[in-house]
Amino acid sequence: MKERIISFCRLTLYELRKAFGTVWMAVFLAVLLLANGWRLYDSYHQEVAKWEDYPQVYQECYAYLSGSITTDKINSLMSVYGPLQERFPNLSREYDPNAYTYSEEDDYFFFWELFYEPIYYDYLYQNHAVQITTQARELAALYQELGNSYDAARNEILAQDFAGRWVPSFGDTRHYEVLLNYDFSSMLVLVLCLFALCGVFVTEKETGMYMLHRTTRLGGPATVGAKFAASAFFSIAVSVLFFTQDFLTLHLLGQRWEALSDPVYVLWQLEYTPLRMSLGMAFLTLGAVKTLGVLCCCCFFLLVSCLVKRVLSSFMVSMALLFGAVAAQNLGGVGYPGKWCNPMELVIARELFTQDDFVNLFGHPVRYFLTMILGVILTAAVVCLVILYRNRSTRAGLLEGRRRHVSV
């Protein structure tokens, strides 16, 4: 048994070496990492560029206003922002030496965008959550009375979700918003996986090695298994590498970590999220779901590689499939046929978690994101079975022969 495991590990290492251990792959990976780094820098600066000229003012205000939201802090903010708000939109655009920024109007937008609006959102979130909880409980009771058990259960879950939600402190989350909306790295990971995986099976046909595989003891299911393992390892490793790069680069650019321990709904886009965890945990979860989506996409790439006869055809067909999946995800909106089979729904993971939606599964409310994850995993499992069947069925003689006697 130990020898079997060692043989399988060695096969997997060779599969990794064959498909991914080339100079071209290393160069391509390095180029994509650089491109991702540049794009992260650009995205971050597009988000914060407007106020980049006033780092000192921002530092001073942030040092005072960040952390627990207290009445004193709100009063201090309102003592500066309140008069500006009252006079808006009649604020001067001329240079004012007494202004915190360039002019009175700039001051208004500076405080509104960087402090007033986020603190206002954080401060009022608790009230908002209480309202939702109360309404959900009332609706649950009403539906219960009406005998609508599905909607009653759905509202009960909603009430439980929003009960006790509050944002205890204010922290800079601009870089986390960039991170949440950043999809470029996912696309790069998919392109890299497409490039690497399109040849996994088809190369054996092009090199004539499939004939040798079929005449060796471990050239059948063990090699297919090793190909799966190597492809999964590669796609997970690449996903982790790129998603970690996103996370670390934006932290290095943002220079602030404190909001990581805040609840996930501190980001306004995740106001209604079903997740109940810290922002740090939420990003880990999003990363895991994205990686799962990438893995499922890779299953399709492997299927294509298994079905065609040329690497180029495999690359083109896989690329077309990828574009189709991206287009369906982008243009499809909430409902389109085959949504539950589209791994891109997991790759663009944030959209699964922005709404606390449910799906009626045999009369039970099941969270939308869970059904999506389950649907895509099932699809990938079916694809893997087809690949296994395909590789098994081509070993027609010897293996099938043992099961089915051929008479003269």
Next chain:
Amino acid sequence: MEVRFEGLSKKYRGKYALKNFSATLENGVYGLLGTNGAGKTTLLNLFMGILKPDGGEIYIDNENIRSLGTDFLSRIGYLPQYPQFYRDFTVAEFMDYMCVLKDIPRQYTKPRIRGLLHRVNLDEAAGKKVGALSGGMRQRLGIAQAMLSNPGILILDEPTAGLDPRERIRFRNLISSFAEDRIVILATHIVPDIEFIASQILLLHEGVLLKQGSPKALTDELTGKVWALELDTPDVPRDLIHHTISNMAREGEGIRLRILSDTKPHPEAQAVTANLEEVFLYHCGEEAM
């Protein structure tokens, strides 16, 4: 070791690629000779379990290969037609990979790889990429990998295709050196590949085994059917063009012909000893030309 084929058949789209093939092979080199599409590769693929037969059985030492399971695979070494292998692998890496595929215990892999690379004269190329090898070197690597599990049966499918004459001779000698105490099946349509090394020839045509015998026995069968003729004219006379001409060489103003004919084709024709190419030509007809 003994391999026995009994009534092996395979059809593609209703047409027989191999029909009722029966033969018994014992240790030695077997030349599987036939035109393209004669059924050579089909026979090999049936033997190795890549294809499922429509009928017939194969036995190794009186044991049906179906009952041998994957153990059967460790008894055969195979060199496919036009192997490319993995261009990015080094020779040593490729051999090690093949050891993993053949499930050879790790403690035996290094000495076996070293020994085989030495035998096929590739020990100095161990660190070279497979993509950088010449055609002949790649074929030698192919036979080395086929020998990794020290198989009782060595199957070579068109092993000399695309090799230059020097490499072809070198490869033939290599096959002979590996042929001791095992069955070597060498499928080819190039007669000189097997003429001097095969102990038995299996002549396949359109899926049917036409002849089996030693090269000498097969050539002896054509005694009185191969004729040599020297003529002073530059062209083949009209009355000879209906005969099968196995060779035509110009000499000055005249020509020298070798003719296959059951009867004396020309008054000046001399009966000569047939060669294997003529046996092939005689049995497979114009298609073999």
